[in-house]
Amino acid sequence: MTGLGRISVPSASVEKAVGLNALTQLPRWPLPRCCTGCPSGVEHAGPRNCAYKREPRTPETIQRLHPVALGSSTTQSHPGSAMRFTATSFAALAAALVAGVSASPVAEKDWKYTLGWNGTILDPLAIGIPQDGTSARSLEARTPGGVFICTNINFSGTCGYAVQPLGVCITLTSPWYRTISSFGPDPGATCFAYSQNSCAEAQWEFTYPGDGTGGLGTNDPWNDQITNFMCE
Structure with a gap:
């Protein structure tokens, strides 16, 4: 019995064995363009060789991919926050004015x-x-x-x-x-x-x-x- 040798499988056979649908089921990154002859979302990288083109992880990219997750980390404005801020600012200003009046010298009576x-x-x-x-x-x-x-x-x-x-x-x-x-x-x-x-x-x-x-x-x-x- 002869020893086992390396078996070379043509790329076309691999595509038939795996199926193009399997390639298209991999996680995708939004792509600005695709090449002819490759499945949608796959970039042409040579004869009968398709590969995914990954975009850099910029805030804009993350926002497109995960709008909910990114939005959860963004500061949300509460309807009552402006009112609370205004009340707090007014109280601080009033306290400063009172302190200023208290610190001002009182005119001595003639x-x-x-x-x-x-x-x-x-x-x-x-x-x-x-x-x-x-x-x-x-x-x-x-x-x-x-x-x-x-x-x-x-x-x-x-x-x-x-x-x-x-x-x-x-x-x-x-x-x-x-x-x-x-x-x-x-x-x-x-x-x-x-x-x-x-x-x-x-x-x-x-x-x-x-x-x-x-x-x-x-x-x-x-x-x-x-x-x-x-x-x-």
């Missing part, structure tokens, strides 16, 4: 209100006349501010607040001339008071928050004595 000041700022000439001939137009608000004066102690009686120019001698007019018992400069100002109808020699000195005693009980009372003052 000290004169605690003494009964009604908030009225008088014309400077209603308090006194500048001796250097300063015009009324130049008597504007300045830093450090003005003076709050009253005709009675403890900042009571007839009171008034006005702003005079710095470094200018002011001669008091009625009803302030020799009637002042309380004298209060604004913070930062130093005012000197006189009783000789001039600012030749300062007799009293006032700084914030002033003095509401008229100097009574001291060796040098100034109650109802002031005729002039000058602030620096």
Whole structure:
């Protein structure tokens, strides 16, 4: 008995034995083209030799092959997500605004209100006349501010607040001339008071928050004595 040798089977016989239908049942990749003589979906690779042409696995290819699987990994928009996002954003913004308001410094209340000041700022000439001939137009608000004066102690009686120019001698007019018992400069100002109808020699000195005693009980009372003052 002769030994078994290699049996060569023609490709045509293989096709008959396997059948073209078997080839077409293999998993297919979508193909842009096919060659004549090969089953649908099979690329011609030589005489009577057909093979599948595989496309690269790109996102576009996967999307065509597995639209459901790929779609499941895509973020889906929920109808209420936009509403939740809007509400969350609004809450965060409101919290930031509240924090900003809380962190903002609160304006300090004017000290004169605690003494009964009604908030009225008088014309400077209603308090006194500048001796250097300063015009009324130049008597504007300045830093450090003005003076709050009253005709009675403890900042009571007839009171008034006005702003005079710095470094200018002011001669008091009625009803302030020799009637002042309380004298209060604004913070930062130093005012000197006189009783000789001039600012030749300062007799009293006032700084914030002033003095509401008229100097009574001291060796040098100034109650109802002031005729002039000058602030620096």
